[in-house]
Amino acid sequence: MDKYITRSVRIFRPTRTTMQAGARHPQIWRLEWDFTSSRHWENPVMGWTSSGDPLQATYINFPTLESAIRFAEKQGYSYQVEPDSTLSKFAVKSYADNYRVETMNPSKISHTK
Known part of the structure; x- marks a missing residue:
């Protein structure tokens, strides 16, 4: 349990996500456990990466950054x-505005006659 x-x-x-195109998206902060390479292995047949770590695919959402930091400190996580x-x-x-002379690069302006 100490691990x-x-x-x-x-x-x-x-x-x-691509489904959240508007400006009013939820302002959440997410806490995820870091990846530990010693507990992962690759399936030789399919090439999938497997894990024996129960915390690998879990996360916790918080409304503010301060609440996420408070939770991590309370649990003793770095x-x-x-x-x-x-x-x-x-x-x-x-x-x-793309075609205004003031904003164009002088090398792109072609002069004729």
């Missing part, structure tokens, strides 16, 4: 927080 207490965990914000992977907002511009 599960000494595990390290990874805390991160999961990326949105943890690593990954930076937020959400994309920043991009500047909206029109299609005509």
Whole structure:
């Protein structure tokens, strides 16, 4: 049982799925147990990776980063927080901006006559 207490965990914000195209996606933080290479093996027939680790495919979602850190500290896990992977907002511009002389690369402007 001590091998599960000494595990390290990874805390991160999961990326949105393709079904979540809107801007109002859930702001959850996920806690996953780190990969331990000593408990995995590859099936020689199918090539699948198998594991004897019961925590490998489990995760816990938290509403805030602080609650995920508090849980990891309370359980005695060493943890690593990954930076937020959400994309920043991009500047909206029109299609005509691609052809403005001020913004074009001078080498792409062709002069005739």
